[in-house]
Amino acid sequence: MKKKVVTFGEIMLRLATPDYLRFNQSNQLTATFGGGEANVAVSLANYGIEASFVSRLPQNDIARACVMDLRKYGVDTSSIVYGGERLGIYFLETGAVARASKVVYDRAHSSIADIKPGMINWKEVLKDAGWFHWTGITPALSQGAADACLEAIRTANEMGVTVSCDLNYRKNLWKYGKTASEVMPQLVEGCDVLLGNEEDAEKVFGIKPEGFDASQTEGEVDAAEFESVCRQLQARFPRAKKVIITLRGSINANHNTWSGVLYDGKELFTAPTYNITHIVDRVGGGDSFMGGLIYGLISYPEDSRKALHFAVAASCLKHTIYGDFNQVTVEEVENLMKGDGSGRVSR
Template identity: 80%
Template sequence: MQKVVTFGEIMLRLATPDYKRFIQSDHLTATFGGGEANVAVSLANYGIPVEFVTRLPENDIAAWCISDLRKMNVGTQHILHGGERVGIYFLETGAVARPSKVVYDRAHSSIAEVEKGMFNWKEILKDASWFHWTGITPALSQGAADACLEAIRTANELGVTVSCDLNYRKNLWKYGKKASEIMPELVKGCDIILGNEEDAEKVFGIKPEGFEVEHTSGEVDAAEFESVCQQLMQKFPRAKKVIITLRGSINANHNTWGGCLYSDKLYQSRRYDITHIVDRVGGGDSFMGGLIYGLLTYTGDDQKALDFAVAASCLKHTIYGDFNLVTVKEVETLMKGDGSGRVVR
């Protein structure tokens, strides 16, 4: 089985219960999450050997975090120890017309203070077939961006497939550089590029004509994004596949969900109508985990890989927390059209 390595920040997640607002809550529910760690957990659930690489302090919170990852069968042997703190994010889950809110408390976290040369990427990637990163990591600091670029270039030298989720977060780019200044050099080394309906526009100024993400009303036409995929492949000729997730937001509890993949042609998934969202945080990461599994497992069948990714991430919307705790069998059952939710006895 082929091994995957992911690199980024994992945070302590503190969430209000039962749709309460921050100002109403007298307690918060603690779990862990972060883009690349979420992808790693998905892959581990599908039976793919996976290592998550980050930097954490030597304290009890970090030990708790590492223990949590190990329970999920995620490898942690290349996690560096150093720095002073684990990053935190606070989540207030929205309902109907009230959107969810995220407040970050991750400044000066251990991974944000990483420096070039701290990770031995040749050792970390020597037996890997795939390396995954997201646009969140280079947004943390120049040092994190430098470490990410080191990993990508090493992966390219070793012939390791590199994937990225553009994952633009405007509230993170605060160290004096814009995403448009840092991301192109990183994405240049990628074989697989994933984005949503606004990432390509926010980072590279690439967008479909006549489309406004704020006014989807639950309807997003995959065909509109073929030109976005083509423009990304022209800008980054190493890329073999470009994938766009398509979320139509009717309200905070009701979304439509699908995706498209462009390689030799445009592949489109079915569209899921998710009417009672439990937790949408980590939805894109669950898509990426499903996509990597699909591309590794259904070799040469881009349609099936896309369908697996969309079904996996559809199921994630029913699961509390960042991690997508589903099995291959559950995803393939939904792929075959069984979305009844009947009790399995």
């Protein structure tokens, strides 16, 4: 199998208040870049996998800075197309203890929101790829973005490229007259690997875990309760050979439990649960899981359990790193998988 991974979606300028300050308290904002599919590409590049990020960006200095940032991490940006008015922005206020984090989007009329089918030559982009990844954020941006995403998925299917999707439901993004329930099924039908959580499955497809209240936000989450979600998703989308659910228990803004399950149609694999007590930055946590999962499924193709364990450990480490990108190595993830979570100084 070819190991090159292509991801497609929006990358934004992230402007975050420092030191847990609220928006109205801070007179400074820290600038970084991030976005679901770009975050996955950075993770994979850090693990030594050839990763290419595809998007549409404006021709200005902010976009150039963004591309330079991606290149710094070893991500191939040669398939990015240019045009449109602006790079999207999101503002982040990091929560603490009982106060939740807040995100304010300023991404209307971004370059990728105005993308149209035919702007990207997908046969050329995917010719050396073994894997294509997208998230539910992209088709939420506009009809054009949804159409371009469908064009990419169908091309990947024709070319025998594995397709993965992180369902990533964001209710505040679906603004152009269609709902996720109307748009997503046609796209997900072309996917070989599906990732989501209980809210994604319920809000997009009306699929609920048996015996679980999706409004639950505290404490431990029982992995076995989610086998029914995996079975229902696989029944709805039979192309999907693997369905993965991330399991987050939110005790407070700084203290989460984190795990996941993987269902391959025959067996439900469960990962250890990590108790993350001092979260530095949880934005990009799901993307770091997906990056770890893709790496694991490529590197350990016959060992779904190990791939899942790698994804959960990688994402656990992301919660200790500021910014959207998970800047960890394979060795660091594998050390955590072996039980070395002491945080002792490496000399």
